[in-house]
Amino acid sequence: MSDAAASHPTVHRATWGELDPALAYAVLKLRVDVFVVEQECPYPELDGRDLEATTEHLWVAGPAGTPVGAYLRVLAGRPGDPDGARRIGRVVTSPAERGHGLAGVLLDDVVTRHGDGPLVLDAQAPLERWYTRWGFEVSGPAYVEDGIPHVPMTRLPRP
Template structure:
């Protein structure tokens, strides 16, 4: 597993990350909202990924830091969680979350979960709040995890 800031990413790593994100979010899930939101380049953003020789990147997520919490006291936002279709079912997203929790688990976090994946995040202490809403054309729930 690799963790890098924007300035540490190589061009090949960036390409592989963006390829995976666009293949899954745009082509497979048909999400019609902006993917490149400039948050990738923020100095505090961390990119976590599992390289794959055949597919470039097998799994990915990023963590963002907001100066002003958008829910309660959560300044850490987990997002863009994605696993290559050929590598699903191997527990790769769980490996990414294990690392994020190990590094940031003492801090409150939040995320916007596609509704079907809520049980995975619940295993890591994230609790849904609010109602189901549509984001990027898919049902989502906001989730919060207090710091340890």
């Protein structure tokens, strides 16, 4: 991959039904490898929300050739979220691809396309400051989920 291509990875978007089986497998493997195995957090990774018609799956390939170097999903908001909110979740980067800014490329895309409405996410506490780069602010008390400290964050539309 050229330096230019590596510095400007292509963001891919699809619904679950549009993913081919190999790519769907790569997405799920990355999520399980990081959230369940690396973070030693056994929890129900497959929560049914991937299959919702309005869920967007976004990913970029990694400069080292990983088919899914970074990934996130954008969901319809849930009860308690601001009206019209989109919920960002499962933000993950392959260990082999960390340090290339791939997750940031995905967040740039989401904020560009959905930033005219509220965006919400539940950040792992050590990443709170990182999310502030995109205008997210803490919007509730910190909590522990599956043994990992989290903080709810919201990004309201900018005037």
